[in-house]
Amino acid sequence: MNRHDRVAVVTGGSLGIGAEISTQLLDDGWTVHVLARNAGAYANAGHRSCRTHDVDVRDSRALKAAADDVAASAGQLDALILCAGIGYPTPLSSVTRDQYDELFETNVAGAVFTAQAFAPLLRDGQAVITVISSIAGRRGFADWSLYCASKHGLEGFTASIRDELRPRRIRVTSIQPGSVDTPSYDHLSAEEKAEFMEPATVAALTVQAIQLPPEAVVEVLFLNNAVGDL
Template sequence: MVEDSSLEKVHREDIDKRVAVVTGGSLGIGEAVSTRLLGLGWQVHVLARRPEAYSLAGHPSCHLHSVDVRDADALGDAAASINETSGLVDALILCAGVGYPTPLADASREQYAELFDTNVAGTIFAAKAFAPVLRNGLAVVVVVSSIAGRRGYADWSLYCAAKHALEGFVASIRDELRHRRIRVTSIQPGSVDTPSYAHLAPKEKTEFIDPVSVADLMVSAIQLPPQASIEILFVNNAVGDL
């Protein structure tokens, strides 16, 4: 039997120590992708305002961090702590977000602040906090955007504006991190059956996408060989825009 080369050994060690950070990791798409990665043997750090709500909070490879992504200092502290205990990060998955309709006539400063602080600033400062501890040449950043980052919807103007801003940020850091061979993916799903739609009756969500389906696509992007990158992944509802 031919022994592994030193390069192959290093690569195998890297794979054995794969570390993921998931913001908004206790619910919805974040919960689904955290669970998928735990099942694949990753060390998963779940950042959320209520991380104890995560269904696999007691998993030996799951690490919980009570963090509100609107708090840049808390994100910086989490990044330092994770780097100290787990080393470099191989996948940064930014799922934290909030969304609800905001008809223009009723749009308020408070709604604007919540939607932009969570969806835009939360993503920006999470990326800033963790960028220094991403593994060069292998790491992948996945940002959960939305079909609302591609087009506008009546009565959802503030949410759509936030997601359009998010797409501009993602496109920019994709080029900024490219020299480190860090890949950046924006996933743009249509309507997904997440807690944001808990107010709808089940029959109103029969055509919604299952969060697990979105998570599987995200994991596929993460697991590509380092020479390949999915930069934008749009997955719509089969019946069209919802």
């Protein structure tokens, strides 16, 4: 396959980790479709190989329409990166049903129905689905029960579609970063984020895993902060 023919869809590709993944793929010659509620916020939205789609991953019909758009312009896909996600603390004593619905609709249902909409476009024998999970998909953290539960659910989904898509030789990777300095942590001080990773660090390993030859797969990549759990 010609390097310039490679096409990726990145949900949550406008900011933070997803934006860095989008940028590194563009730098490597990929065509990148960025999906977010405000995809135009992506700093490289004007790049000649970038297309943006304003989509809320909680809206299954919008996801299907975006998949139809991508199919019409690109035909097949080489990588689907599921990065759209949200997180915030939810101490048990004050957990609300609205928080539960928001976190699970975005982090779990959003990934499920994005994967469903785009899976038919993935190139057999070649393509990769990369799920940006979290250290919170491996262990629990006090006060973060709903976020951790959503990421554990995402891990179960990821492990299951890995086996389901294996007959098509579509590879499925879970990336589990520790704490990363992205806009989602803009409310923290520089001191509080001193030990956080840069999004570019996570993106570099993610893009390397995406670009492995088709006979190899990174199934799970746990990338923690050097100081340990934050």
